[in-house]
Amino acid sequence: MRPARAADERPDDHLDDLDDHADNDLGDHPDTDLGGHPDADLGDHPDTDLDEPAEHARFAAYTAELEHSTPAEEPALVRRILTDPDRTMAESAVTRHLDRRAAAIHATPDYTEWARSMAAATAGHAFLADRLREWTLLRDVCLNHPWDPEALTRSSSDWLQLRLAEAPATPVPALTLLADQGRTKRIRHLARTSLRLRRGGSRPCRL
Incomplete structure (x- = not known):
């Protein structure tokens, strides 16, 4: 069982670590941080456990599902992911998705309805609510709306x-x-x- 998340631990603190494992083999990716893997030099450690940590595999699966979801599927999928017992990992996956989607549509009329649906889907997750609020503020600043x-x-x-x-x-x-x-x-x-x-x-x- 994973230890409880520290009070000041934020989901986006884990995005870089999870991203390193989401789509890449450790031996092939030049940017992978091996500091947390004492047996990262696989050639010198024949008994190294090559199994990917379960939370990294789920993070990769979640981000792929979110990336390919339709607007109709997206809210329910976000709600399901946020029921994962690893709350930090689940929120990290959703944060990554929110950032990608908001960056793509923040300057379009589609943003307002999307942000409303995501606010409902992420209810009860303070960090995600803050992230959506900040994307809305960024949109207002960039589009010269009142802010x-x-x-x-x-x-x-x-x-x-x-x-x-x-x-x-x-x-x-x-x-x-x-x-x-x-x-x-x-x-x-x-x-x-x-x-x-x-x-x-x-x-x-x-x-």
Whole structure:
């Protein structure tokens, strides 16, 4: 049985680790982090257990199912995945899916109904609710819809601020705000750099 998740453990903390195992053989993938695998040098360890950890296999299966799901299938599939006993892994798979889908459709009219359906499907999962809220704020910023500056500076995560700060196409008001009030030195630096690189008027954010 997996130990209980620590209070400050976030699903996206595990995405890189799970992604390394989702589709790739350890011996062939140059970016795989082998630090957690003391027997990663398979040539020197003939008795190494080659079985993939069960949660990694389920993560790969879930992300593949989500990627190929239709809009009609998507909400029920998300609900089913979130019943997995490994809550962190399940939320990581759904987070990855939300990020992929939102990046693809956030600037389109389809986003509003999709976000509403995902909010219902992920009810009871605070991290996923926050992620959807931040995608909606990002959409409002990028499309020059009305948005609350305090929501960006006081209640948004490093993830959202970094995503906006590193994109020169982010509208100037948001970049200016982040250059001055970003949560970290890195965010403030990226926002200032994006402001210097920016040319012309507002354009759609490219994510």
